Amino acid sequence: MEIIVSGRHLPISEELKTYCEEKLAKMESIFPKLTSARVVLDHEKAWQLVEITLNGKNLNLVATARTEDMYVSIDEAVDKLEKQLHKHAEKIHSHRLHAEKENVQETAETTEE
Numbered sequence: 001m002e003i004i005v006s007g008r009h010l011p012i013s014e015e016l017k018t019y020c021e022e023k024l025a026k027m028e029s030i031f032p033k034l035t036s037a038r039v040v041l042d043h044e045k046a047w048q049l050v051e052i053t054l055n056g057k058n059l060n061l062v063a064t065a066r067t068e069d070m071y072v073s074i075d076e077a078v079d080k081l082e083k084q085l086h087k088h089a090e091k092i093h094s095h096r097l098h099a100e101k102e103n104v105q106e107t108a109e110t111t112e113e
Contacts, residue, residue: 001025001027001028001037002036002037003021003024003036003039004039005039005041006038006039006041007042008041009043009044010041010042010043019071020039023074023078024037024039027054027078027081027082030082030085030086030089031085033057034055034059035055035056035057036054036055037052037053038052038053038055039074041074047066047067047068048067048068048073049064049065049066050066050073050076051064051077052064052077052081054081059088061081061084063077063078063081063084064077064080065077
């Protein structure tokens with residue numbers, strides 16, 4: 001997965017960049033079809049803003065977080081994305097199970113006739 005970390009109104013340290021990359025690398029284990037992630041770090045007065053966009057096959061997710069500490073903002077945004085990814089993965093899984101059950105029922109009905 002390609003991870004792009006950029007800063008708006010602030011320079012990005014190598015430590016901050018690696019922290020973002022480590023956090024987002026865990027997302028690939030949840031949903032392996034992710035292709036890219038874009039992280040935009042911003043600073044407004046006393047607030048540290050983070051916006052993360054995940055792209056994958058038939059998937060676009062966005063999460064933002066705003067706190068007084070950049071690392072906490074990154075953690076909150078990643079947590080939001082994890083929830084969204086879990087929800088998406090369960091949705092796909094439940095649809096497949098539902099479709100398979102209907103398929104089995106249809107084949108059972110046709111064999112009985």
